[in-house]
Amino acid sequence: MNGEFTPMKIQGSTKIVGLFGFPVHHTFSPPMHNAAFAEMGMDYVYLPFEVDPDDLSAAVRALVPLGIAGVNVTIPHKEAVIPLLNEISETAQRIGSVNTIRVRDRKLKGFNTDAYGFETALLEEGGVRLAGKRIFVMGAGGASRAVCFQSAFSGAAELVIADVLSERTEALAGAVAEAVPGCRVSTCLVEDRKIEKALAGKDLFVNATPIGMKEGDPSPIRTEWLSPGTTVFDVIYNPLETRLLREAKARGLTVVNGIGMLVYQGARAFEIFTDRKPPVETMLKVLRERFQ
Numbered sequence: 004m005n006g007e008f009t010p011m012k013i014q015g016s017t018k019i020v021g022l023f024g025f026p027v028h029h030t031f032s033p034p035m036h037n038a039a040f041a042e043m044g045m046d047y048v049y050l051p052f053e054v055d056p057d058d059l060s061a062a063v064r065a066l067v068p069l070g071i072a073g074v075n076v077t078i079p080h081k082e083a084v085i086p087l088l089n090e091i092s093e094t095a096q097r098i099g100s101v102n103t104i105r106v107r108d109r110k111l112k113g114f115n116t117d118a119y120g121f122e123t124a125l126l127e128e129g130g131v132r133l134a135g136k137r138i139f140v141m142g143a144g145g146a147s148r149a150v151c152f153q154s155a156f157s158g159a160a161e162l163v164i165a166d167v168l169s170e171r172t173e174a175l176a177g178a179v180a181e182a183v184p185g186c187r188v189s190t191c192l193v194e195d196r197k198i199e200k201a202l203a204g205k206d207l208f209v210n211a212t213p214i215g216m217k218e219g220d221p222s223p224i225r226t227e228w229l230s231p232g233t234t235v236f237d238v239i240y241n242p243l244e245t246r247l248l249r250e251a252k253a254r255g256l257t258v259v260n261g262i263g264m265l266v267y268q269g270a271r272a273f274e275i276f277t278d279r280k281p282p283v284e285t286m287l288k289v290l291r292e293r294f295q
Contacts (some may be wrong), residue, residue, distance in 0.1 A: 092112070114275055
C-alpha cells in the first residue's frame with residue numbers, strides 16, 4: 004500500500020469504470036474502487052482519465068462506443084458535463100452538479116453522490132444529523148454546493164455561507180434558498196469580526212475550501228470563535244488532520260475529516276455503476292493506509 008503496483012487480472016470480459024478530471028494524477032479513487040472489486044471478486048477495473056475541458060464533449064460521447072460502464076466526474080467538469088447527458092437525477096439537478104455518470108442501454112444518466120457522502124460521513128463519523136442544525140460553511144465552490152444543498156434538503160434550520168468571492172456566495176445562497184424555502188440562508192463577508200459574530204451558536208462548522216491542504220496553511224478561522232459543542236467538518240482528506248482539526252480537537256470539539264466523504268460518495272457511485280453494495284470498510288482501510 005506504499006505506492007507499489009499490484010498486477011490486476013484484465014481480460015476480454017473486464018468492465019471499465021473510471022474518473023474524468025483535469026488533472027487526475029492526484030486521485031485516490033482507483034485504489035479505493037479496485038480494492039473493493041478485488042474483495043468482491045468482480046470483473047471490473049477503475050481507471051483515471053485526464054480529460055482536458057476542450058475534450059470533455061468528445062470524451063463523454065466516447066463512453067457508449069467504448070463500452071465503459073460509468074465514470075466519476077471531478078474538477079473542472081461537474082457542471083459542464085450536465086448538458087451532455089441524457090438524464091440527470093433529481094438531486095443532481097437541484098444541486099446543479101454531477102459527479103457520477105452511469106452508462107446503461109446506451110443512455111447516460113448523471114448523479115451527485117458528493118451530497119450523500121457528506122451527510123453519511125457526518126453521521127457515521129461525527130454522530131451528527133443535519134435536521135434542525137445551525138450550520139456555517141466556509142467556501143462557496145464545488146464542494147460547498149453539495150454540503151449546502153444537502154444540509155438544506157435534510158432540514159437544517161439555518162445556513163450561513165462565506166467566501167472571498169461575494170458574487171459566488173450570493174449566487175449559491177440564492178439557489179439554496181430557492182430550492183428549499185424552509186431553510187434560513189444568509190451570507191457572511193470574510194472579515195474577522197463578521198465571521199466571529201456569525202459563528203456564535205452554530206452546531207456545525209464546515210471548511211469547504213482548500214485552506215489546510217498545504218503544509219503551513221493556517222486554519223480558515225480562529226477556533227476559539229466556535230461555540231462549545233460545535234462539530235467541525237473539514238472536507239480535506241489529505242492531510243488527514245489539518246491545522247483546523249488539530250486546534251478544534253485540542254478544544255475538545257468533535258472533528259471529522261474528509262476521508263469519509265470521499266469514501267461514502269465513492270461507495271454510492273460504486274453501487275450506481277454495479278447495482279451492488281461495496282465493502283465500505285475495505286475502501287476506508289485502503290485510503291487510511293495510503294495517507295498514513
